[in-house]
Amino acid sequence: MATKRLFTTIAIASAAALVLAGCGGSKSDSSTTASQAAPGGAAYAGPVGAGEGAVNILAWPGYAENGSTDPTVDWVTPFEKATGCKANIKNFGTSDEAVALMQSGGWDVVSASGDATLRLIYGDLVQPVNTDLVPSYADVFPGLKNKSFNSVDGQMYGIPHGRGANxxxxxxxxxxxxxxxxxxxxxxxxxxxxxxxxxxxxxxxxxxxxxxxxxxxxxxxxxxxxxxxxxxxxxxxxxxxxxxxxxxxxxxxxxxxxxxxxxxxxxxxxWQVNINYANANGEVVKGVLPKEGATGWSDTWMVAKDTKNINCSYKWLDWIAGPTANAQVAEWFGEAPANQKACALTTDPNFCTTFNAADGPFWDNVYFWNTPxxxxxxxxxxxxxxxxxxxxxxxxxxxxx
Amino acid sequence: MMSNLDRISARRDVRRAASLLAAPLLWLLGIYIGALAILFLTSFYTVDSFTNQVIHEFTFQNFIDVFTDHAYLNATLRTLGVAVSVTLVCAFLAIPMAFYMARIASPARRPFLVALVLTPLWASYLVKVYSWRTMLTPESGVIAWLLHPFDVQSPGYGIVGVIITLSYLWLPYMVLPIYSGLERLPSSLLDASADLGASTLQTMRDVVLPNVKPAVIAGSVFTFSLSLGDYITVQIVGGKNQMLGNVVYQNFSLNLPFAAAVASIPVVIMVVYLAMIRRTGALENL
CATH class of the missing domain: 3.40.190.10 (Periplasmic binding protein-like II)
Structure with a gap:
């Protein structure tokens, strides 16, 4: 009997919840009919002032290393020391996961690939980025600026991180x-x-x-x-x-x-980084860029629209796109760095040649992930x-x- | 005849009970049932093709898509098949294990055995699944090596691998209810059965099994529902197979209503399953 009564209660409660949800749902109708105009509001006017003390980072594995994977691989701790912004890092495995995490909120910056960037921009989850406030941006390869996957009508929505081919x-x-x-x-x-x-x-x-x-x-x-x-x-x-x-x-x-x-x-x-790991104990695989070219990624650090740590976010953007950190991350992950000056700082002097860092014909045949x-x-x-x-x-x- | 004082204290009890129950009830209704209701409601909406945000426009299209594309029927049947198989494997392994633990092992050793059964739960889920991936490696894995002398091939990565891995993961959830069910079984029943000349097998079949049936069903609720919702294991050891959870995972950030429609399938299956076993009285064993 008791169970039966419980089931009835649950049934009534779900019906009530359904009605409630229905009422609540219809209210937000108007806001979801999307206009094609670039959302996100205005970019941060600056100046980048004192940090808020923390920054919450969503990153591809290997993009924000604080020494926990390998003690020698660390560009997050120096960032924390230099800026006073404590970095809370979460790695995601796929672009879909990154978008879902951004939707759930609470993150300040994200390393988004091209199949996520437009979803983030038009989903009203990120804000335009004022590149004047990011000194490192000046040294980014021109071939990475103002692309269809990281900008809208000439307004950048992030700072390029690096690129690679599948x-x-x-x-x-x-x-x-x-x-x-x-x-x-x-x-x-x-x-x-x-x-x-x-x-x-x-x-x-x-x-x-x-x-x-x-x-x-x-x-x-x-x-x-x-x-x-x-x-x-x-x-x-x-x-x-x-x-x-x-x-x-x-x-x-x-x-x-x-x-x-x-x-x-x-x-x-x-990915090149997978080949590097797989060959750690002797060469088992090699990678080639086939004659048809390849798909690839060009990642962009973006700032969440509702960030509470705007100064720390800009500090992170400048740090990760800066020559030192950019060289470290590019070498660790196995991709071409975005910052031209990073090429002088890699431990392997031929690194930028191997990964075709400079703009050029290699990239003409690489089709970076985009959001259809x-x-x-x-x-x-x-x-x-x-x-x-x-x-x-x-x-x-x-x-x- | 109730005195005034009694009445006041009774009213106070009701009030106290209400204040104690308010939070859990709110949790149950708001967070749990409410979320399910919203999930179901969302499955009738659609999305903006540009922003992927939900548009509150009523449509049956998501369910039409789910039921007309045979791929999702395949996924449902595959998921159901895995859940049923895992439950059967777990029951098959857990009954003798629990019987030994509850009836044969000395009482002093029982807590130790229970702790042993629980130890796998201390390790991370991913570590265990990746270990199975290593063991199941076709040709060079430890299972291939064990089976080699018998001229049997390793199941490799696929549905069989998924069933083996999930059975390993959820086994403790089957062992524990059966163990407590068997522990409650009066020895006098077994003695009487033996005194009346029943063989061990007969006792097992006619006395023990009917008595632990509710416990097995209680355990099956765990193994069945946990398998039904799992989508990580199949990615790691399932070869190119997918389960319903993967479809939900793949679509929820882009097309939430469609993902909600797919997610309704396991919910419906679970409701039917629970309704079926409610009659057996096994729910009191949980």
């Missing part, structure tokens, strides 16, 4: 002919079936689109992040055909390192593009089909 990794023992095309991973009759990997995120659809862009010109793909429905369906079809030869997809970089090291994965997309939206990011106005939410749904569907 490489094609191959096991040096098992894959004897060096692959020069992403086609090796899309071959349904691949001799490496079951040992091929793909990146476990909707943004991986762009990798398929890039391959189609170079091999199927009749589709007319100009930008792998601006796909109309026909182009999008073609990319999904390619990934569906690829699925049988995939051993596992990786979203967590540790999983990718483990798989490459053990040889359960011998071919597929990866209904308004095509390649500027086409005669068609609607498939927005990223649909990419996510299609990816879920593909992964479970």
């Amino acid at each position: 490489l094609l990794a191959y096991n040096v023992k098992e894959v004897t002919t060096v692959p020069d095309s992403w086609g090796a991973t899309f071959d349904p009759a691949s001799p490496f079936a079951g040992k091929i990997t793909g990146y476990d995120s909707p943004i991986y659809i762009a990798d398929a689109a890039l391959y189609l862009m170079k091999t199927k010109p009749e589709l007319g793909i100009k930008d792998p992040y601006a796909l109309d429905q026909t182009q999008f369906d073609a990319a999904i079809a390619l990934l569906t055909a690829q699925k049988p030869v995939i051993g596992e997809y990786w979203g967590d970089y540790l999983k990718n390192i483990d798989a490459m090291q053990k040889g359960t994965i011998v071919l597929g997309t990866t 939206s209904a308004n095509c990011v390649d500027g086409r106005t005669d068609v609607k593009c498939v927005p990223y939410a649909e990419w996510a749904k299609a990816w879920s569907s593909l992964r479970n089909s």
Whole structure:
């Protein structure tokens, strides 16, 4: 009897809550109909004054190291000493996680990749950045400034951090002919079936689109992040055909390192930093930039719209984009630094050459992660593009089909 | 006949009880039930394709998408299959373990055995799952090595790996209720069964099992619901498989209403499951 009464109470309570939620929900209607104008309000006018004592940092793993991973890898402690801002760091594993954490609030700065930046900007979660208040910005490579993924109408929304390409990794023992095309991973009759990997995120659809862009010109793909429905369906079809030869997809970089090291994965997309880790005990994998080029990332440090620590946030932006910290982070993570002067400070004098730090033809073939939206990011106005939410749904569907 | 004084103290008791219960009740109704209700309500909304923010416009589209795309049916069946398998494996392993702990081991050693069963819970979830990933490595893992003499291949990364790993993770939640159920079983029942000439197997089947059934069902609520909601293990040892939780995780920041629609599936499954077992009286064993 007692249980039955409890169940009835719960039923009534849920009905009441439903009604309440319904009433509460309708109120916020007007605020969500989005205008296309860049939101976020005005940038900080400055001047950057005394710090607030703390800054809450959301970072890709390896972007904000305080010595806890490796005692010699530390550019956060010197920051704290220099500015008096205590850094509270949280790492995230994927761009989607970063956006979700920013939505939940409480973070001051975030290292956002291009597939997150526009979501953050138009989701009204970040503010424009006054680059005049960030002295290090002057030394940032011009090729990283005012890009479609870090600015709106010439207004920067963050400070560039660094860039890199998603490489094609191959096991040096098992894959004897060096692959020069992403086609090796899309071959349904691949001799490496079951040992091929793909990146476990909707943004991986762009990798398929890039391959189609170079091999199927009749589709007319100009930008792998601006796909109309026909182009999008073609990319999904390619990934569906690829699925049988995939051993596992990786979203967590540790999983990718483990798989490459053990040889359960011998071919597929990866990051330079994963290759470095996997080869820590002797070379097992190598990475190449295939002839089609590659997708890649160009990360941007952004400031939360509702930050309470604006001065510490700007101090962090200037610190991480400054030559010393930028050289350390670039070398630790394995990517090209954003700051030109960082190249003189890396422990490996050839580092910037290896990672193609300078602007140049290498980057012409790298398509940085961007946030697909209904308004095509390649500027086409005669068609609607498939927005990223649909990419996510299609990816879920593909992964479970 | 109640005196005035009694009446006052009774009223005071009610008031005290109300003030004591207010916070937990508010928690239950507001945070727990309320959140579920909002989740369900959200699943009828849609999102702005540009900002990905929720628009409060009523639509069935999310549920239509969930039910017409066979991928989500696959995910549901796969998740359900994993949850049922994990529950069966756990029950199969836990019954003999708990029986030994509660009836055969000397009373002095019982607390020690309970502590042993609990020790895996002290380690981090991720550490345990990654350990299983290492053990399950196809060809070179320790499981492949163990199975090699029998000419059996390691299950490798896949659904079997997920079931093994989750069974390991949730086993303590099955052992404990069965252990306490068996501990409460009067010895006289077992003695009577033996005196009447029943064999050990008969006693097991006709006396012990019916008596621990509510405890097993209570344990299954844990193993079943924990497996139903898990989405990390399958990413690490599941090969290219996904479960319902992964679909929710992948979509919630971009398309919250669609994620909410998918998230309603396990909630409905759990409600049906709880309604089914409510009759057995097992809920009192939790």
